[in-house]
Amino acid sequence: MEALTIHEAAQTTGWTPRMLRYIERIGLIEPARTESGYRQYGAGELQRLRTLRELLAEHEIGLGDVAFALRLRRDEALSGAVDSWLEAEPQRPEAVSADEWLRWEQEKHARIIAALTTNETMETAA
Amino acid sequence: MEALTIHEAAQTTGWTPRMLRYIERIGLIEPARTESGYRQYGAGELQRLRTLRELLAEHEIGLGDVAFALRLRRDEALSGAVDSWLEAEPQRPEAVSADEWLRWEQEKHARIIAALTTNETMETAA
DNA sequence: GTAACCTTGACACAGCTTTGATAAGGTTGA
C-alpha cells in the first residue's frame, strides 16, 4: 500500500511540507504513518488539502479559525457555552419581523450619525 | 435612567475602558450611544461583559475566537463552507477499494507531473 | 467656567501565530 510522501503531497496541493506538518499539528489533517513514521497522504487527504486552500481564500479566514471551528465541533461544552453567550444578544429585537429589525438598524445608524455630525438632529429616537 | 458610562461599566465588569472599546470594535458588544456619542452600557450589556470574561477563562479561548464564532453564526455561506469541510472525513487509502487504489497508483506519476508543469489543480474523479 | 468626564486616532510593545530555514539523525531504494 503506497501513498504520497509529504513532499509529493505538498507538490500536488500547493502547500509546503512545512505547512503540511503545521496543518497536522493544529489537528486539521492527520495523515497515516508508515511503520517507520513517514507520513502517508491518500487521495482523500489530498482533496481536503486542496479544498482547505479554497476555503481559506474564499472566505478570508485563517487556519486557526478552522482549527477553532473544529474545536467547537468536538467540544460540546465549549460550543454550548459560546452559543448561549452569542444567543443572548441584548437590546436587539430578535426573532421579530424583518421590518422591525430594519427599523432597529436604521435607528442605530441614526444614533451614530447623530454622534458624528454633532447632535440636535435627533431626539432620543425611541 | 440606568445606563453606565464606559468607565463605570469597566469598573463593574472588571474590564478596562480600552478593552470595552476593543470588544465593541470586533463586534462582540455594541452599546447604545447618547446623542452626543457617549457609550451607554445597560444591565444586559454589563451581564454579557461579565459572562464573556467567564467564557474566555473557563474554556481558554480568546476574544478573536468568539468573534469568529459570531461571524460563523451571521455568515451562512461561511458556516456552511466550514461545516462541509469539517464534515468530510478524510478517506484514507485503507478506505478505498483495491481497484480504485490501483488506478490511483497508476495515475500517481502523471498527477505529480501535471502539478509540476502546470499550476492548475487537478480534479479527482471521486 | 472649569474639572472631569467622554470621543477617535495614533504610537508602542509583549506575546502569540504563521512560515521558513537549518541541524542531527533515521529510512529507502538503485
Next chain:
DNA sequence: TCAACCTTATCAAAGCTGTGTCAAGGTTAC
C-alpha cells in the same frame, strides 16, 4: 553504499492580538 528522501527540534522573522498610554478635542455637571 550513497543520494535523496524522511523524521523531530530549534532558531528566526514577519504579522496579528491584546493592551496601555497619550493627544486633541467635544460634553457634562457642579
